[in-house]
Amino acid sequence: MSPLPPPDAPDLPGASAAKRLQIIEGAARIFAAHGYEGASMSQIAREAGVSKGTLYNYFDSKAALFTAFVRRSACEKLPLLFETIGEKRTPEETLIGIASAMIRLTTSPLSLMLNRIVVSEAATFPVLAETFWQVGPQRAIAVFADWLAARTNEGVLNVPDPVLAAELFYALCQTRITARKRLQLPVAAEAEDIARIARPITRVFLNTFDAGKGPPVPEPAATP
Known part of the structure; x- marks a missing residue:
């Protein structure tokens, strides 16, 4: 992992x-x-x-300081995403736990603030966006992709491209609550509201990648 x-x-x-x-x-x-x-x-x-x-x-430099700030934030927050990994849970229970944790993380005041800064400065200072992506989402996606690959090797899931699947799951977790929070729109975000989103995210994901559902439809070859 x-x-x-x-x-x-x-x-x-x-x-x-x-x-x-x-x-x-x-x-x-x-x-x-x-x-x-x-x-x-x-x-x-x-x-x-x-x-x-x-x-x-x-x-x-200010860039070095911002990098340290982002890295420290990632060190503190990312482990919370994967508390259910390694526990004796079904893939469905694990995925619901990861989805719930991801929604809580992306809607935390710290994450919302970092996202606002990075998006507003990305055109002028692309290195900020790259730093944020590498030590935050990209690292989380890599850890999750390793878990998906391990479950595929066990025959529990059928994930041909674990990194792409992890990115799809990450994107699903931006649904409703995170999207509205980033725009400072009112949205219910209590534990039961998060669970209400995490469960269908997991169902959608397993409908595609559960080994019992048969092989996923292959992606079409890229046009040269």
């Missing part, structure tokens, strides 16, 4: 690690308030309660 994100910082003495975290947390507040382009290293230093010299000792 693909590893989840590695620790977001090198080994540092306790005081240095705490100072680094203090800076990242200050940066998070500034990024949330001003976006990436609107945030300055001076603002971040003031918010974090450090000098600019100290800030640059830890992060040599």
